[in-house]
Amino acid sequence: MEFATFADRAGTIDAEPADLEIVAHVRELLAEAGDEIEIVARFAQGRVFPAWDSTTLDVGPSACYEAIARAAGTNVGAADVEDRLADVGEIGDVAASYEFGGQQGLGAFTGGDGAGDDGGSGDLTVREVADTLAELAAAEGPGSQDRKVDLLFGLFNRCSSEEARYLARIVLSEMRIGVGEGTVRDAIAEAFDVPTDRVERALQVSNDYGRVARIARDEGVAGLDAMDLEVGRPVQAMLAQAGTVTEALEEWETAAVEWKYDGARIQLHHDPRTEGETRVFSRNMEAVTEALPEVVEFAAAQLEVPAILDGEVVAIDEDGSPLPFQEVLKRFRRKHDVAKAREDVSVRPVFFDCLHADGTDLLEAPLTARHDRLRSVLAGSDAGPGDDEDIDGLSLLRRTDDPDEIESIDADALEAGHEGIMLKNPDSAYSPGRRGKHWRKRKPDVETLDCVVTGAEWGEGRRATFLGTFELSVRDGDDSEERRSSGSAVEPQNLETVGKVATGITDEKLAELTALLEPHIAAEEGQDVELEPAVVFEVGYEEIQSSPTYSSGYALRFPRFTGVRSDKDPGDADSLERLERLQQR
Numbered sequence: 001m002e003f004a005t006f007a008d009r010a011g012t013i014d015a016e017p018a019d020l021e022i023v024a025h026v027r028e029l030l031a032e033a034g035d036e037i038e039i040v041a042r043f044a045q046g047r048v049f050p051a052w053d054s055t056t057l058d059v060g061p062s063a064c065y066e067a068i069a070r071a072a073g074t075n076v077g078a079a080d081v082e083d084r085l086a087d088v089g090e091i092g093d094v095a096a097s098y099e100f101g102g103q104q105g106l107g108a109f110t111g112g113d114g115a116g117d118d119g120g121s122g123d124l125t126v127r128e129v130a131d132t133l134a135e136l137a138a139a140e141g142p143g144s145q146d147r148k149v150d151l152l153f154g155l156f157n158r159c160s161s162e163e164a165r166y167l168a169r170i171v172l173s174e175m176r177i178g179v180g181e182g183t184v185r186d187a188i189a190e191a192f193d194v195p196t197d198r199v200e201r202a203l204q205v206s207n208d209y210g211r212v213a214r215i216a217r218d219e220g221v222a223g224l225d226a227m228d229l230e231v232g233r234p235v236q237a238m239l240a241q242a243g244t245v246t247e248a249l250e251e252w253e254t255a256a257v258e259w260k261y262d263g264a265r266i267q268l269h270h271d272p273r274t275e276g277e278t279r280v281f282s283r284n285m286e287a288v289t290e291a292l293p294e295v296v297e298f299a300a301a302q303l304e305v306p307a308i309l310d311g312e313v314v315a316i317d318e319d320g321s322p323l324p325f326q327e328v329l330k331r332f333r334r335k336h337d338v339a340k341a342r343e344d345v346s347v348r349p350v351f352f353d354c355l356h357a358d359g360t361d362l363l364e365a366p367l368t369a370r371h372d373r374l375r376s377v378l379a380g381s382d383a384g385p386g387d388d389e390d391i392d393g394l395s396l397l398r399r400t401d402d403p404d405e406i407e408s409i410d411a412d413a414l415e416a417g418h419e420g421i422m423l424k425n426p427d428s429a430y431s432p433g434r435r436g437k438h439w440r441k442r443k444p445d446v447e448t449l450d451c452v453v454t455g456a457e458w459g460e461g462r463r464a465t466f467l468g469t470f471e472l473s474v475r476d477g478d479d480s481e482e483r484r485s486s487g488s489a490v491e492p493q494n495l496e497t498v499g500k501v502a503t504g505i506t507d508e509k510l511a512e513l514t515a516l517l518e519p520h521i522a523a524e525e526g527q528d529v530e531l532e533p534a535v536v537f538e539v540g541y542e543e544i545q546s547s548p549t550y551s552s553g554y555a556l557r558f559p560r561f562t563g564v565r566s567d568k569d570p571g572d573a574d575s576l577e578r579l580e581r582l583q584q585r
């Protein structure tokens with residue numbers, strides 16, 4: 001296909017406001033693209049390379065201005081192009097405002113005669129543009145920037161105004177003609193009469209709109225269905241929504257709960273049969289292999305079968321405890337001095353999903369089956385029976401419908417220095433690129449409340465000597481300035497209960513809290529303990545509900561202990577009024 005034809009169709013699409021019409025135009029464009037269908041499908045989205053390929057052109061705007069200026073004639077400089085851009089606001093319009101052609105120079109193609117109707121050569125093809133851009137991307141080392149400008153100049157020099165408009169936009173990743181991924185997907189389905197969901201699946205496994213378009217055309221549904229994941233080609237990461245334990249349990253009954261590791265997302269591709277076949281990608285499918293040698297070493301040591309694993313890389317200190325997220329960033333995209341950076345901060349991978357193992361794609365398998373496969377892949381052939389905790393690099397996934405257990409997993413995660421928990425639908429498939437409802441990251445507490453501890457219960461068994469299940473109250477009534485300024489205590493009759501917090505507290509912490517509260521025991525009956533108001537707990541919660549159970553008329557849903565406010569007296573605890581305000585929000 002001639003690049004002029006592509007530019008003409010892109011112009012039509014650019015001018016079209018209606019989404020359905022855009023799909024129809026892209027459909028026609030694909031139908032007439034012939035041998036160049038792969039390139040055309042990418043160019044329409046403003047892409048030069050497939051989505052899985054993190055190659056970049058590595059040309060800055062100034063190189064592009066320079067190339068445009070040179071092709072525009074001897075009187076034009078890069079600064080003029082930039083000035084015009086400041087006036088016009090968009091590089092396509094700027095490029096289209098010049099007349100190109102006929103400039104002689106190092107990179108000028110011999111093929112063009114410079115005699116097109118509006119300055120273009122009229123014979124530039126889509127393939128030539130793609131090949132030249134690939135050559136440009138590959139240029140590296142000394143002089144490569146000049147080489148890139150030469151190559152670009154050569155292309156612009158053969159462009160008509162309209163071709164230049166879209167060439168400039170493609171080069172600077174500013175295509176913006178309204179052709180998104182969904183548009184191309186629908187256009188492929190319509191153009192070649194294949195079901196949209198099969199196109200979608202093929203796109204998910206291949207991340208290559210061009211190839212999917214070609215296969216849909218040449219091989220139909222059977223060809224699309226035969227497309228599989230390839231070890232070495234990244235898949236878009238499945239993403240999470242924010243959510244609560246309440247929602248998760250209501251929807252799924254049982255939730256798969258994991259720690260939300262505080263690091264950076266990685267996707268590991270490893271094929272032990274081929275040396276050097278370990279690749280690591282970021283959440284956005286960028287290649288980060290060189291920056292993370294620990295992950296490559298991990299793969300070499302642990303993986304005996306070809307696999308694609310999804311996980312998180314965490315920065316750790318000398319004891320293996322996680323360091324804050326900022327530390328991972330020091331390592332993540334590093335290109336130089338990796339060995340030195342590794343001495344300062346080391347990293348360790350934790351995997352929570354398995355997309356492919358030993359020739360089998362697992363995207364459609366339920367989460368728990370994928371996690372089982374992940375366990376066996378990481379455990380390797382010499383693994384005996386044992387706890388998941390003993391398997392290096394495996395996330396701990398627990399299925400439960402018990403909110404208390406979820407709270408204690410959350411508490412453990414926070415205690416271990418991680419971010420909290422992820423709640424996942426145990427039966428859900430892996431949906432690449434989707435921020436769906438099947439993965440939920442637990443919302444951080446929007447607010448916390450400072451509550452007076454007014455009661456407790458003695459524990460049982462191992463915890464018989466500990467106070468637990470703490471009754472929480474807020475202040476009501478006397479809130480006068482006088483009381484506050486006179487420093488007089490809050491009377492129990494001025495406190496109203498809002499709930500009990502029992503879980504999420506380690507034994508060590510319980511011992512501490514018992515020592516703190518025991519001197520304030522006012523009365524005991526069986527296991528129940530009444531406490532005089534003295535100690536203030538800070539608690540997080542998911543929701544405040546109206547409830548007849550507690551004297552305040554409200555109940556905290558999923559309260560969790562976040563700390564003792566030793567800096568606060570009961571008189572400084574939160575009031576019923578604030579609770580009401582928060583509930584109304």
Ligand SMILES: Nc1ncnc2c1ncn2[C@@H]1O[C@H](COP(=O)(O)OP(=O)(O)OP(=O)(O)O)[C@@H](O)[C@H]1O
Nearest residue numbers: 238239240258259260261264265312352395422441
């Ligand atoms: N066990 C886990 N399962 C899934 N994702 C996890 C897990 N532990 C940590 N994560 C991280 O949490 C992220 C899930 O949240 P989300 O999909 O919203 O990504 P995000 O936009 O990068 O958000 P965030 O900034 O919260 O990490 C994942 O991308 C991953 O990096």
